[in-house]
Amino acid sequence: MKTVINITIGGLVFAIEQDAYDSLEKYIKEIKQTLVEGDDVNEIVSDIETAIAEKLSERGRSERIAVTEDDINKVILEMGAPIDFKEAGGVEGESAQSETEDKKDEIKKRLYRDTDDVVIAGVASGIAKYFDIDPAIVRIIFVAALFFNGIGIIAYLIFWLAVPVAKTTTEKYAMSGDKVTLKEITERVKKNINDIDKEDLEKARGLWNSLLSGLKRIFSLIGICIKVLFSILRYVVGFSFLLAGSFAMAGLVSALVIILFVDNASIPQSIQPAMQLVLSSPLGVISIVSVFLTAVIPFVVLLLAGGSLISKRIILSVTKSITLAAVWIVALVLAITTSAVQIDRVLEKVGPINVEDNDFMININRSEEGIKIDVTDKDRKQNSKIEVSEDVAPNLPKIEIYSGLSFTQNSTVINLARKGLEGSLKAEVGQFVALTELDISNNNFTDLPAEIGQLSQLQVLNLSNNNFTGLPHELGNLENLQVLDLRGNNISKFDLQIIREKLGEEVTVVE
Amino acid sequence: MTDSDGTYNVAKVESQMRKGFLEFPVLLIIGTKPTYAPDILKQLKQANLLVVEGTLYPLLSRMKRSELVTYVWEESKSGPPRKIYSLTKAGENALELIETAWKKLDTSVNKLIKQYEK
Incomplete structure (x- = not known):
């Protein structure tokens, strides 16, 4: 048997057992104590009471069916302990607190390098955040300052060395922090100066550490410089490629x-x-x-x-x-x-092929050994010769026409002028069936082999300025011969007469 | 998020996470349609977002005070009159801003999660 009290919760009447009432009262009191929000406490409590009242009536409790302690415990479990309210309300408590703090003492703004927005080391973006302007403006100023004796670079390097990176969230927040007035800056400077006096000893101890970190920063700076140089080089080389x-x-x-x-x-x-x-x-x-x-x-x-x-x-x-x-x-x-x-x-x-322009001249001609390419640089007056040996056309057989001088069998022109040759050409000369021009002028030849008569395609035969005294009869077999140059030899008039008769009138004999 | 004995309390982290942004779902619920507290609670419970019911009342009070929400009294057939909460103009604006912020946060966190799960 228990004592029952009639109470109203949220405008509804409930019969509630004594111990249940005690628990409920204690609960409400605790809530009131945890909430420290002035005027609103009453409203919140009345809202909570209304909610409790609805929960109890949902369970069928009324003035006739009494509320037990068990009911209250279940309701409290659903509503949550006041300590939980406090945690949720704590957000508000904190914000209320920080609001008042903010007014007195705004979050200290500090200059950091902003590694979230980096071109080189985040100096410009850090400065931009500090003054709440667009980083592009700061960057343009730095670049513009380059043209004043490179002040831009020096200033940048100094900032790089002197300004730390914003690593933690707080630091990042402090980068853009709140507005800083001139007065605050001067105060801070004054305070720093005072601190230096006091902390001279500690500073000395910290000097080594800061030296180390400075060195580290210098090395990372060098590293980044190299990186930047490399990427510049990459662009330059890539672009020129x-x-x-x-x-x-x-x-x-x-x-x-x-x-x-x-x-x-x-x-x-x-x-x-x-x-x-x-x-x-x-x-x-x-x-x-x-x-x-x-x-x-x-x-x-x-x-x-x-x-x-x-x-x-x-x-x-x-x-x-x-x-x-x-x-x-x-x-x-x-x-x-x-x-x-x-x-x-x-x-x-x-x-012969001659290509000529303002700077150089290329002359391609045939020679005894094969194709000869002369390249003349007009500026340097240099003449480099490229001799392409006939090995490049390996399938064509070569025939020796004079000791040490060979030509491909299908040669059409053979030029042996001014070589200081003497005696006679070899009998193999007869194998050059495609030959149209043979120039052996200005040597000391005395004889021609009889096989010369086999050169059915020969049109021009230049024998001038040699020591010929006579020529083989077989010359008469050269069906296509047009020009025979015999100047500067020792051929008698009689022999010349015979030669002319043999060759016929189509051939021009030059004497 | 560390208990007195120094261990990391995962449950506490989770509850903190829910409490921390309870304001946003509440604004969403009220924004959808003017609602009274028990219905807000019901929806929060269905969405599995609520730790304890009691948290809602201080929150509503705070939002009322910052003029994000307002309420009208409405007669109830069974019981006392009810407070029907609705968004103010400022509340609508705030909700829009929070929604944007949340979507951003969601994308970033999801990215990290995907990266972690890979």
Whole structure:
């Protein structure tokens, strides 16, 4: 049997057992004590009471069915202990407290380097946060200051060394903190000066540490400098690669297009006939294309390398590079084998190639040993000679025409002038069936082999300024001979007469 | 978040997390439709966001005082009149701001979670 009290909670009447009432009263009192919000306490408590009243009536409690202590305990469990209210309300308590603190003593703003917004070391962004302006403005000022004897760099380095990085959230918050007045700054400076006097000893001890951290900062600075330099270098090199590669490619491609598809009006006059000859055969076109590919692929690689450097990722994949390398090697081999034949053809049909411009002159001609390329640098007056031996056309057999002098069998022109040769040519001279011109002038020859008569294609035979006293009868077999130069020899008038008769009137004999 | 004996109390962290941002869900509930306290509680419980019911009342009082919410009295058939809470203009603005902030926070935290779970 228990005492029952009638009470109203939140406007509802309840019959409540004595011990339950005690618990409830204690609970409400505790809530009132924990809440320290002035006027609102009553309102909160009345809200809570209303809530309790609703909970109790939901459980079917009323003036007729008494509220037990068990009911109250369950309600309290649902509502939560006052200590929990305090924690939730604590947010408010704290904020109320900090509000008043803020008014007196705003969060100290400090200059930090802002590593969240970094170009070099976050100096500019830190300063920008401190003064609450856009970092871009600070950066522009730093860059502009570069032009005043490099003050920008020096100032930046000093800031870098002197200003710490904002590491913790508090520090980051303190970066932009609240507004700082001039008065506060001067006060802080004064206080710092006082502190220095007091803390001289401690400072001395801390000096070593700050020296160490300073050194660390210097090293990291050097590291970053190197990094920055490297990235600048990366851009410069990458950009020049891109530029060189694209210009070279553009030049080569337009050259190819002009040669292959456009009338050769843009080609230098001196090489027009040669070009026409080369283009007349499919092999010549292959030669030009393969030379083009050999030249252009390295520039493609250069271009891609430049792109990779700037974009910081490798544009050229492994498969692509292998393909490129394979194409290049094939083109190179083709270029070497086909263009040797083409150059030979040009020299044979058109004559020596002369390419000349303001700086240099290239002369390509045939010589006894093969193809001879003379490159003359007009500025330096240097003359470098490239002798391309006929080994580049390995399939053609060579025949010795004079001791130590060999020519390919299909040679059409053989020039042995001014070599100081004597005696006679070898009998093998008869094997040069394609020969149209033979020049052995200005030597000391005395005889010609009879096999000379087998040169059915020979048109020009220059024997001038030698020691010939007579010539073989077989000269009469040279069906296509047009010019025979016999000046400066010891051939008697009688013999000359016979020679003229043998050769007929079509042949011009120069005496 | 450390108990007196120095151990890290996970449950406490969780409850702190819920308490810390209870204001936002409450604003959301009231913003959806004017509501009275027990209904707010019911929805919070369904969303599994509430630690103890008692926390709501100081919170509502605080929000009323900062003029984020206001209430009107409404007669009830069973029992005392009820306070029906609704958002003020300032409350609507605040809710919008908090929502943006929350979405940002959510993205950042999710990113970290994904990064951790990888």
